[in-house]
Amino acid sequence: MVGEADNNDKNESRKIAIVLIALVIVLGIAILLMLPVLSNIITVHLSPGMGLKDSAIISFFVTTVIMIVFAISSGDGLLGEIQFILGCFFLFFIIIGFLVAWIF
Numbered sequence: 001m002v003g004e005a006d007n008n009d010k011n012e013s014r015k016i017a018i019v020l021i022a023l024v025i026v027l028g029i030a031i032l033l034m035l036p037v038l039s040n041i042i043t044v045h046l047s048p049g050m051g052l053k054d055s056a057i058i059s060f061f062v063t064t065v066i067m068i069v070f071a072i073s074s075g076d077g078l079l080g081e082i083q084f085i086l087g088c089f090f091l092f093f094i095i096i097g098f099l100v101a102w103i104f
Contacts, residue, residue, distance in 0.1 A: 050104045052097065059097035063089055 067089050074081045 045102070050101055052101050055097050055101035055104070056093075058100050059093050062096055062100075063092045066092060 067085050070088070071081060071085055
């Protein structure tokens with residue numbers, strides 16, 4: 001038999017899941033509605049510089065070197081840190097790419 005505490009936990013977790021799904025849906029709709037404004041901002045501010053294609057190439061190599069240095073200097077080795085390296089790689093790639101395109 002399922003106790004009263006288990007039923008309360010199930011109801012609470014369902015409520016939390018529903019709220020989280022609703023927040024993700026609202027965030028997705030907000031991003032969809034902001035795309036035209038964001039594309040206009042990106043074309044105005046990033047087009048006079050180097051461009052996103054050239055900065056993506058530079059960013060890839062810079063990020064790869066940084067991740068190799070991080071993997072070598074980590075104490076657990078590459079296999080113990082691979083999940084963090086992959087997440088950081090994409091984050092660094094995006095940030096460094098936009099900074100290179102913006103600055104140069």
